Amino acid sequence: MATGDGMCASRRASRAARARPMIPMMTETHPRSWRIAGFALSAAGAMLFAIKGVLIKLIYRYGIDTTSLLAMRMVLAVPVFALVGAYQWRRLDREGRPDARTICLAMLVGILGYYVSSWLDFQGLQTLDAQTERLILFTYPFLVILFGRMLFGHPLRAHALIGAGLSYVGLFVMFAGAPTRAGAAMLIGGGFVAAAAITFALYQLFARELILRCGASLFTAIAMSAAGLMALLGFFLTHPAAALVPPRGAWALILALAVFATIVPAFLMSAGTARIGAQGTAIVSTISPIVTIVVAIVVLGEPFGWPEAVGTLCVLGGVGLFSLIETRPRSYQAGEEGPA
Template sequence: MKNYLGPMYLTLAASIWGGMYVVSKMVLAIIPPLELVWLRYLVALFTLVICGFATGQSWKLQRKDTLLISFIGLIGYFISIWAQFAGTQLSSAQMGAMITSATPAFMVLFARVLLKERITFRKGLSVLLATIGVFCIIGVGNTGNSSQLGGMILGIAALTWALMSVLVKRVPSSYSQLVVTTYAILVATIAMTPLVITQVDVVRFQQVMLQPLVWGGILYLGVVSTAGAFFFWNKGLQMVDATRAGVYFFFQPLVGTLLGYLFLGEQVGIGFWIGTLLILMGVLLIVKEPS
């Protein structure tokens, strides 16, 4: 059972992020990307700190590890998440799913360079199958009038999230991932606060904060898809090789498309089921590969 805990954590995190697109799509129509990420992190920090003290976590960090955790916060939780929201807003949800699906491939490359992990034939085949599966689900030629700028920003999101995921593997396992996640989100929140303060329209902000949809969406994004999913992703990364872990990221567009069909009335065709099968085949190859 212990061998399957890492894959379970990674699958759960990616599935939660798939559902996040349904919620964020509605909230982004009211709140700009940077403000939404900032509010999401404030809620997540409050949740993680309470959980940390309730479980008696040690908050002490070694000085040599502080810089690494700060990089994780800046690269992954600030730059990558902002780019994901901004790129999706400028282009389309399908374009966002297509470009961010390159994340596992980038993880394989970063893991080879930074962690010296070996790229086996089985790992490469699993990434290829899952990538083709994502293209089948979202439709390669069905991206609409997506902005080139949005596409470039989404590319930055995929690249930086992959780098962050590999850097997490370099954090000593003696630290609780709840503590690491909390500090990383704190760094990201501090970094984006000056930008939010200079850009926010106070009157409009006060008005939209009165809407139940906004509060409900922010609570879900902060508690479930940030505090919960970031913790599960980092915990899973502790237990699985970075090159193997990247494949589980493909559950995000799979679950997002399925929930869009169930709750938003978005249509899915035969490509969805073919893509789902290919993704599951890719994941099965990785799960069954000896560590």
Template sequence: MIQSYVLLILCVICWGSNFVFGSMLVHEFPPLLLSAFRLTATSICLLSYAWGTRKLGKLSLRDWKLLVPLAIFGTLLNQTAFFTGLQTVDATTASLILSLAPLTIALLARIFLKELITKQMLVGSVIAITGIFFVVGRSDGLQISIGMLYVFIAMFTFSVSVIIMRKLTERMGAFTATVYSTVIGSSLVIPVALIKEPLHQVSPHLWAWVLLFATGIVMQGVCSVIWNIQLTRVGAGKASVFLNLQPFVAMLVGFLLLGTAVSIVQVVGALLIVGGVVLATLQRRVKIDGVGRTRAKPDSVNKLM
């Protein structure tokens, strides 16, 4: 279980950094073309690996009924809304809105997957969300904008895609599900992007192309595969708690790369975020034959009612 948690944290570190990298890239590319280029790089990478290892399985009609909605929500709508929102919303504010994902996923998992929400998970999530407001809070408060609405849509579609992926991986491997959903999603995004934002509008710098393909392969491809595999091992609700770390990562990367100021209050918030995640995911120690051991009790988020 510890190994799964470490891998989930690595994914969240990459995704938290993506807020800053995405904010940089939307000044170089139109949002739809940015999404299309990244997804193309991701698809080529995943298909190349799948072809070399021959790990892709066959699909049934029932699989397609889950893959197509997953591609629409998890790729087409999510990526388009995310990069469109980052045109007008800064990275830290976007990370705050995306921090609603764990609670949204837990609620959807309770409704559709019958996963339990434990008191420990709930308390840990509340502590982490409190820390999030310390990290990205502002004295003048948040004002609702169209960009925030797009980021909210990105959060909700991501949450829906996690639930669909959890159902899909009951029928096939996580890698197979990731490859097919990404490729299908790319085939939906690319024609829309080319119609809405012709290629002649693109004239970015070389560093932007390098950053685009690197983030597409690592964050959209590799991290998605790792996340989806661990999702089947720890459950949707518990895995989603780690997403609370994203604002902290966005704050840290913004400070290191862009020189964004970090206050003492934000540091306190970061500690609350980490503490909340640890509390929500920590396994209880129980006594067995008089010896304190960590027993793999039925995972509360995987236990079906």
């Protein structure tokens, strides 16, 4: 018995000895500038994602409808993700590749998150201003918590309820305080964007396990490719092929939407997350609504008065409170899953 205990202790000591040098080694290999670069990459990705709504509002001035714009975006973006997916697939050995069931599930989840959610968001922007759209979408973390509780029995924490309440109070102030937002068209647009936030929250919940099975890059490639095919199918069922060619003046904006508000920020966020983790990326992403509001005011001439100021502070305060508390280091018992 003593010998067995000694062997166990020896093995534990050996593992500890191997584990201890890892922190200094990472510090030497990845100096402080590595983490600074991670924050910069994540911030750049969040800011590029933030201009999406403004670009869409500018494109709509050319009379392009939601289905056509989504198809145009996918035509330009999907080939890049498909190439990345093919590269990731070739890197995996046969045993490490996801099976057919996992691939099919990744495709279905991708259609939910990248097609259905995007279509609802794009449709909402037909009548809703860009800054309100970004703030409504930014409440999706609370919906992840709510649906996680309803569907998977995840714990429902008090700080999530407080943060959600503060955020939705902010949205109420924005709609109630500005008469133009209380009109039927704006409310319908807000409903579309709220539905987009719901479907994106469901996507986040269902995607987690599939990302672990496939890897982030391969999962994104599969999901985006499936969403792109669905977007093109929806387009060709309802539009003539000629409608896929936009007016000449809109080309630059659509290219910017596909490249600088879809492809580039996706890779920037991935690179940033690799350096600072998902927790750091979540906190850095709180810059996104601020960028959207500033660009919408400067480029689109959207109003910004006391309802917008109070609403923005409430939403950012609610999400910021939730993010800071949710990402605090916690102690985990054996067998529990640590922070991502």
